[in-house]
Amino acid sequence: MYPDIPYENLSWPVTQHAGVIERDAVEGLLHACSSCQGKKVNPETISTYFKGKGLLTANFRSDSNRDDTWRDYQQILSEFGLIYSTRICKELKLTSVAKAYLNGNLTYREMMTLQILRYQYPNGHKTKVTKKQYINGIRLRPAVLIWDVLNGLWEKGANPVLTREEMQSYVVRCIRNDDYNKCVEAIVRARSDKTKYPIIPEARRNLSDWMKVLSQTLLFKTSENGSTLGLTSYAIMEQTRIISACEKLRDEGDYWDYSSSENFQEEWFDYYGEYESNKELVFRESGGYNVQ
DNA sequence: GGTCATGGTGTAACATGTAG
DNA sequence: CTACATGTTACACCATGACC
Numbered sequence: 001m002y003p004d005i006p007y008e009n010l011s012w013p014v015t016q017h018a019g020v021i022e023r024d025a026v027e028g029l030l031h032a033c034s035s036c037q038g039k040k041v042n043p044e045t046i047s048t049y050f051k052g053k054g055l056l057t058a059n060f061r062s063d064s065n066r067d068d069t070w071r072d073y074q075q076i077l078s079e080f081g082l083i084y085s086t087r088i089c090k091e092l093k094l095t096s097v098a099k100a101y102l103n104g105n106l107t108y109r110e111m112m113t114l115q116i117l118r119y120q121y122p123n124g125h126k127t128k129v130t131k132k133q134y135i136n137g138i139r140l141r142p143a144v145l146i147w148d149v150l151n152g153l154w155e156k157g158a159n160p161v162l163t164r165e166e167m168q169s170y171v172v173r174c175i176r177n178d179d180y181n182k183c184v185e186a187i188v189r190a191r192s193d194k195t196k197y198p199i200i201p202e203a204r205r206n207l208s209d210w211m212k213v214l215s216q217t218l219l220f221k222t223s224e225n226g227s228t229l230g231l232t233s234y235a236i237m238e239q240t241r242i243i244s245a246c247e248k249l250r251d252e253g254d255y256w257d258y259s260s261s262e263n264f265q266e267e268w269f270d271y272y273g274e275y276e277s278n279k280e281l282v283f284r285e286s287g288g289y290n291v292q
Numbered sequence: 293g294g295t296c297a298t299g300g301t302g303t304a305a306c307a308t309g310t311a312g
Numbered sequence: 313c314t315a316c317a318t319g320t321t322a323c324a325c326c327a328t329g330a331c332c
Binding site: 295296300301303305307310 | 313314319330
Binding site for chain 1: 299308
């Protein structure tokens with residue numbers, strides 16, 4: 001039986017500013033961060049840095065009566081484990097993944113591929129949602145799930161492309177990575193006859209953002225108009241390696257466990273931002289993975 | 293012209309800081 | 313310690329523009 005919705009408004013929450021991410025903006029944010037490492041971030045410095053570059057909006061705020069680029073866009077960095085959330089560390093703290101990028105050990109796409117593949121629910125960045133997901137048995141790496149579904153469709157001879165509607169009806173219902181087989185079957189069935197599952201309308205915005213986020217990796221790309229998600233030729237070439245990487249990432253032993261520990265958020269960033277122990281999961285742009 | 297996707301802005305809720 | 317001030321996060325809402 002295909003999963004039922006565990007709770008109302010099931011979705012894959014992600015900062016809605018994730019939709020604007022691309023290399024130059026992330027690089028700019030990280031360089032700006034790098035200059036205030038160990039210090040309290042001065043939002044004005046960040047706003048000034050981005051002024052006129054056309055990368056991110058000035059984000060003028062009437063409450064503070066000034067531009068505040070940092071206010072919204074820093075969430076991209078903490079969401080993907082590149083800085084510790086400033087709620088946890090008052091002084092700006094880059095993670096070792098971000099440092100590896102700034103040192104040139106990782107390219108932008110290599111970094112994003114690593115972090116997005118490892119992204120999981122529940123995680124320690126969100127707070128309220130984390131608990132709800134934990135209570136409802138959600139234990140999921142979205143990017144790994146998407147890979148398994150697309151690869152599964154391919155293996156079955158079906159079109160290895162997901163529409164946003166399919167994401168809303170099928171993919172988002174999965175609560176565990178192991179649900180991917182059922183998900184593939186349900187999609188194939190829905191495409192051939194009319195036994196469709198209802199769409200989850202509330203998940204639309206987050207799923208659109210997720211599709212964009214995934215397109216920042218080496219493995220996934222969206223169609224011209226952004227309405228469908230498919231595999232890159234890189235992913236097809238590296239299929240064997242991706243399968244083995246995803247096997248590891250599907251292993252529940254490797255998950256970060258939400259606990260009611262008061263330091264759970266800090267522990268999350270320690271885990272998610274860690275580079276050394278995850279080096280073997282890096283996919284290299286030049287082909288292959290684990291090649292330094 | 294109607295519908296939908298998207299980025300940008302407002303703001304509630306919460307966390308933290310600080311004065312007394 | 314308490315009360316109030318300030319800062320941050322998370323998400324709702326809305327304006328705009330693309331695409332039928």
